[in-house]
Amino acid sequence: xxxxxxxxxxxxxxxxxxxxxxxxxxxxxxxxxxxxxxxxxxxxxxxxxxxxxxxxxxxxxxxxxxxxxxxxxxxxxxxxxxxxxxxxxxxxxxxxxxxxxxxxxxxxxxxxxxxxxxxxxxxxxxxxxxxxxxxxxxxxxxxxxxxxxxxxxxxxxxxxxxxxxxxxxxxxxxxxxxxxxxxxxxxxxxxxxxxxxxxxxxxxxxxxxxxxxxxxxxxxxxxxxxxxxxxxxxxxxxxxxxxxxxxxxxxxxxxxxxxxxxxxxxxxxxxxxxxxxxxxxxxxxxxxxxxxxxxxxxxxxxx
Numbered sequence: 001x002x003x004x005x006x007x008x009x010x011x012x013x014x015x016x017x018x019x020x021x022x023x024x025x026x027x028x029x030x031x032x033x034x035x036x037x038x039x040x041x042x043x044x045x046x047x048x049x050x051x052x053x054x055x056x057x058x059x060x061x062x063x064x065x066x067x068x069x070x071x072x073x074x075x076x077x078x079x080x081x082x083x084x085x086x087x088x089x090x091x092x093x094x095x096x097x098x099x100x101x102x103x104x105x106x107x108x109x110x111x112x113x114x115x116x117x118x119x120x121x122x123x124x125x126x127x128x129x130x131x132x133x134x135x136x137x138x139x140x141x142x143x144x145x146x147x148x149x150x151x152x153x154x155x156x157x158x159x160x161x162x163x164x165x166x167x168x169x170x171x172x173x174x175x176x177x178x179x180x181x182x183x184x185x186x187x188x189x190x191x192x193x194x195x196x197x198x199x200x201x202x203x204x205x206x207x208x209x210x211x212x213x214x215x216x217x218x219x220x221x222x223x224x225x226x227x228x229x230x231x232x233x234x235x236x237x238x239x240x241x242x243x244x245x246x247x248x249x250x251x252x253x254x255x256x257x258x259x260x261x262x263x264x265x266x267x268x269x270x271x272x273x274x275x276x277x278x279x280x281x282x283x284x285x286x287x288x289x290x291x292x293x294x295x296x297x298x299x300x301x302x303x
Contacts, residue, residue, distance in 0.1 A: 118181020184219025
């Protein structure tokens with residue numbers, strides 16, 4: 001009798017998949033930093049290069065504008081500025097003054113009106129509050145150019161076209177500024193502070209002026225800066241509303257000169273020099289208000 005010995009059948013092992021090694025965490029962080037910084041550099045170049053080109057172009061004559069290195073200084077900066085200030089009996093200075101008037105009043109008065117509206121939407125309860133604020137949000141979504149024709153028809157019906165009021169009144173309230181004011185009011189002004197002021201006997205107006213407004217200084221400066229830049233760069237509204245050249249802002253006046261470049265190429269230097277001078281008040285406003293902006297942040301937190 002022979003014994004049968006069972007031999008174990010060889011088992012086929014499953015194929016082993018190669019393990020992919022992940023890059024170390026330090027290299028991933030480095031790649032993320034390089035990508036983010038690269039995007040920031042591209043965005044900065046997109047914003048700075050046109051301004052840098054304007055600085056170089058303002059120093060050149062009409063021939064040098066279209067020949068040679070674009071980022072090289074010329075020798076006619078003071079000549080271009082003299083021609084700019086002497087053109088049409090110095091009308092550019094009047095245009096520049098009009099821009100400062102429109103943007104300055106719109107920034108200060110319009111910013112204050114928007115601040116009061118945002119404060120009211122945040123701190124007060126009244127009938128129709130949600131519907132009114134919803135209309136403000138809808139106004140944020142509507143581009144300003146879409147409202148130019150309705151505003152012109154309203155101004156024409158009461159005889160305000162071709163006056164400074166046709167440009168000033170629409171700038172006194174901005175839906176986006178009202179939205180920003182409510183955000184700042186809810187973030188910078190605790191309800192407990194106003195409640196303490198009411199307990200001390202302060203009314204709604206006094207609470208806003210003496211308690212709320214000092215704490216909302218950073219928001220007011222921010223809104224005023226947005227208002228100033230938006231009104232300064234506004235083109236369609238004064239173009240439609242105004243026919244008198246003496247009332248033009250610098251944006252419309254420079255566009256008027258630009259339309260004459262094909263007939264007279266010498267106007268190109270006026271357009272470049274005027275654009276260069278028109279940028280300076282914006283830079284000055286940011287440099288001057290930035291200090292108050294930062295100090296207002298700390299002052300508002302202390303108060």
